[in-house]
Amino acid sequence: MTAMGKTRRPVSLALCGAVVAVTALLTGPAAQAGQPGPAGVPGATEVTAGAGHGIGWRPAATGSTARFRGLAAVSRDAAWVAGSRGTVLRTADGGRAWRDVSPPGAGELEFRDVEAFDERHAVVLAIGEGDASRVLRTEDGGTTWTEGFRNPDPRAFYDCLAFFDRRHGLAVSDPVDGRFRVLSTADGGRTWRVLPDAGMPEALPGEAGFAASGQCLVTSGPRDVWLATGGGAAGRVLHSGDRGLTWTAAEAAIPAGDAARGVFGLAFRGRAHGIAVGGDYRADQPSPRAAAVTRDGGRTWRPATAPPPAYRSGVAWLPHSRSAALAVGPTGTDLTTDGGRTWRTVDTGSYDTVDCTPDFGCWASGAQGRVARLVAHGGAGPVREP
Numbered sequence: 001m002t003a004m005g006k007t008r009r010p011v012s013l014a015l016c017g018a019v020v021a022v023t024a025l026l027t028g029p030a031a032q033a034g035q036p037g038p039a040g041v042p043g044a045t046e047v048t049a050g051a052g053h054g055i056g057w058r059p060a061a062t063g064s065t066a067r068f069r070g071l072a073a074v075s076r077d078a079a080w081v082a083g084s085r086g087t088v089l090r091t092a093d094g095g096r097a098w099r100d101v102s103p104p105g106a107g108e109l110e111f112r113d114v115e116a117f118d119e120r121h122a123v124v125l126a127i128g129e130g131d132a133s134r135v136l137r138t139e140d141g142g143t144t145w146t147e148g149f150r151n152p153d154p155r156a157f158y159d160c161l162a163f164f165d166r167r168h169g170l171a172v173s174d175p176v177d178g179r180f181r182v183l184s185t186a187d188g189g190r191t192w193r194v195l196p197d198a199g200m201p202e203a204l205p206g207e208a209g210f211a212a213s214g215q216c217l218v219t220s221g222p223r224d225v226w227l228a229t230g231g232g233a234a235g236r237v238l239h240s241g242d243r244g245l246t247w248t249a250a251e252a253a254i255p256a257g258d259a260a261r262g263v264f265g266l267a268f269r270g271r272a273h274g275i276a277v278g279g280d281y282r283a284d285q286p287s288p289r290a291a292a293v294t295r296d297g298g299r300t301w302r303p304a305t306a307p308p309p310a311y312r313s314g315v316a317w318l319p320h321s322r323s324a325a326l327a328v329g330p331t332g333t334d335l336t337t338d339g340g341r342t343w344r345t346v347d348t349g350s351y352d353t354v355d356c357t358p359d360f361g362c363w364a365s366g367a368q369g370r371v372a373r374l375v376a377h378g379g380a381g382p383v384r385e386p
Helices: 013-027
Strands: 032-036 045-048 054-060 070-073 079-082 088-091 110-116 122-129 134-138 146-150 157-163 169-176 179-185 217-220 224-228 236-240 248-251 261-269 273-280 291-294 314-317 325-329 332-336 344-347 353-355 363-365 371-377
Touching: 054 344, 070 122, 070 353, 070 363, 079 110, 079 122, 079 371, 088 110, 088 122, 110 157, 169 217, 217 261, 224 261, 224 273, 236 261, 273 314, 273 325, 325 353
Parallel strands: 032 344, 070 110, 157 217, 261 314, 314 353
Antiparallel strands: 032 045, 045 054, 054 371, 070 079, 079 088, 110 122, 122 134, 122 157, 134 146, 157 169, 169 179, 217 224, 224 236, 236 248, 261 273, 273 291, 314 325, 325 332, 332 344, 353 363, 363 371
């Protein structure tokens, strides 16, 4: 997840140059996936391109075996991850060192989403039925935590949260009484209230959200928010232009029809251009249509003409790019340079989610404590402005 509710900042010419260089390296004819990663990091892979130059994931030694499905990139130096067994870690030095800032007594909680505004302020979501679903907040870098919400309804199961800015945010639950339930905060996560559901379309039988990557609920700008679903007869994306009060639904061109299939992750560039990824999370099942794109804010979706080859749970636009994005999943990372229409695999490491920041701090995280940062190899160090 991106800090500050996934909003965009003004583009600098230097950063545009960095994005062009990264895209060129990743799509060059000499690009190769699956080169050995740093010694001693299980499952580490990097992407190389050309002699002595390239781009790839540099795994970080987190010292944890938790599965980190929640990720909030603050910058190319700072990031937060949240995962199983109530684990929350953060780094402020590009991943060289990680501080365990897990809330005390949270060992039984499953954190699946984190939103960070900076290195000190963050909000995490724990998932589960009834009071297992909770929202916690820190204002001091994780030294102390306060509980802003504990779910009192045994029928509710919260999946994801997202913020429009430092104050306004939403969290979403699987359907209760036939409609998705939405929580709202106007004070940065200190307090929450359930929004009226009169403006929410009826859920399909079996429809739900997926707490797989912290990307089933995403925002862009001050009022627009999108919700990804699966499990019903069709994978859908719901959109609200008024911070969750009223919603419209559209089929997303990613098959569902089973509790394991549907749309798992979303990424939007502005109000109009979006990418959806998903498929079937079972390893023994194919996902022939794992990505779709929209150019009209989610009113209509088209399947990718050359989608990722397998289930993908997370997706992120490369900073300040109108056409390049990354998708991640248990079997690899894929790159698009045409706005999501075609994809090619550039890495075979396992990641659940991905997030990028305006200063080109792209991060990914997943199982067995795996966290990585996108870097330039061949002595170039982190991807930085030319």
